[in-house]
Amino acid sequence: MAQIPGGGDANKKPQEEPVLYASIGFPPSESPSWYTLHRDNVSLTLRKIQEPLPSRLLSAVVTIGTEMYVLGGSVGGNATSDVTLIDCRLRTSQPLPSMRRARRHAVAGAIDGKIYVIGGCRKKSYDWVEVLDVKTRSWRAVPGVLPHAHWEGQFVTCAVMDDKIFVLDPSATCLVFDPSVGALVEWDDGVEMRSLWQASSCVVDDMLYTVDPGCSLKHPIVVYDPKAEDRRWRPVYGVDLKKDLPPFDSWYDSKMANHGGKLVVLLGSNPWPCFHHGRQDVWCVEIALERQGDDISGHVESTTLVLKSRKWPSIELSRSVTL
Numbered sequence: 001m002a003q004i005p006g007g008g009d010a011n012k013k014p015q016e017e018p019v020l021y022a023s024i025g026f027p028p029s030e031s032p033s034w035y036t037l038h039r040d041n042v043s044l045t046l047r048k049i050q051e052p053l054p055s056r057l058l059s060a061v062v063t064i065g066t067e068m069y070v071l072g073g074s075v076g077g078n079a080t081s082d083v084t085l086i087d088c089r090l091r092t093s094q095p096l097p098s099m100r101r102a103r104r105h106a107v108a109g110a111i112d113g114k115i116y117v118i119g120g121c122r123k124k125s126y127d128w129v130e131v132l133d134v135k136t137r138s139w140r141a142v143p144g145v146l147p148h149a150h151w152e153g154q155f156v157t158c159a160v161m162d163d164k165i166f167v168l169d170p171s172a173t174c175l176v177f178d179p180s181v182g183a184l185v186e187w188d189d190g191v192e193m194r195s196l197w198q199a200s201s202c203v204v205d206d207m208l209y210t211v212d213p214g215c216s217l218k219h220p221i222v223v224y225d226p227k228a229e230d231r232r233w234r235p236v237y238g239v240d241l242k243k244d245l246p247p248f249d250s251w252y253d254s255k256m257a258n259h260g261g262k263l264v265v266l267l268g269s270n271p272w273p274c275f276h277h278g279r280q281d282v283w284c285v286e287i288a289l290e291r292q293g294d295d296i297s298g299h300v301e302s303t304t305l306v307l308k309s310r311k312w313p314s315i316e317l318s319r320s321v322t323l
Helices: 190-196
Strands: 018-026 030-040 043-048 060-064 067-071 083-087 092-096 107-111 114-118 129-133 138-141 157-161 164-168 174-178 183-186 201-204 207-211 221-224 234-237 255-259 262-268 282-292 295-307 314-322
Touching: 018 255, 043 282, 060 107, 060 114, 060 314, 067 114, 067 314, 107 157, 107 164, 114 164, 114 174, 157 201, 157 207, 174 190, 190 221, 207 255, 255 314, 262 295, 262 314
Parallel strands: 043 295, 201 255, 234 295
Antiparallel strands: 018 030, 018 314, 030 043, 060 067, 067 083, 083 092, 107 114, 114 129, 129 138, 157 164, 164 174, 174 183, 201 207, 207 221, 221 234, 255 262, 262 282, 282 295
């Protein structure tokens, strides 16, 4: 059998690797641009992508394999219906058919080859939810009865778990959209779920992880399993805010992502622009997870300065793609 240098199998497919993309701006002078997280030997750095890939403010972003879909957002202060497909392998982008309605602060999730976009505009029963078929690249509305929610659908974030999209609504409770029945309803355990859920969150193995800077459960990272019999937030043991994590006040402004089954958190060294003097850095915290029965523990593998700047960084979002 043919061998490549180093003893590898020439016929073996290259191993897929997760790559973290982060949208970071420096207001008010610089709008968001895409950065990727690179590991050089043992150190991590954020590198700005030089190709002109779109990163609109207040957009919803969904990743499927090697692709990212940027949906809606704000252009010149106005909501847009634009949709852009980014090929992360080639670092190219192309426009897709627009949504029926202009949206910003919407949320979106991918389930079974379809992307569902929820809210981001004033409530109307016939098109508050739209779905994009990734193969045919066509949109259709998903009519339904609207739940009690922010009247303009300006949502905080969402999470895809158990083939459903859970939505964090700042003005009410948590919503859940089930594509199998086409219904957007209030989650029956929404009060508990909303109690600790932050924008800095992600899903690993169908469970929701989020930062809890107040350490309500005596730990800075907590987890919620919507399928558990006892649906409540539980601590991720083993992570110590004082011992393992940077003593920053910007955890509420951080962004968390699932990076190959690990938690990766990006955060700035100072969340208050009026107090900024000298360097304003972005740090990266890597946390490995381990399940032991019903308990989940975390181990901080690294805390690394990944981007140096003299301007205040605004970390809009972070997403992992598979390359």
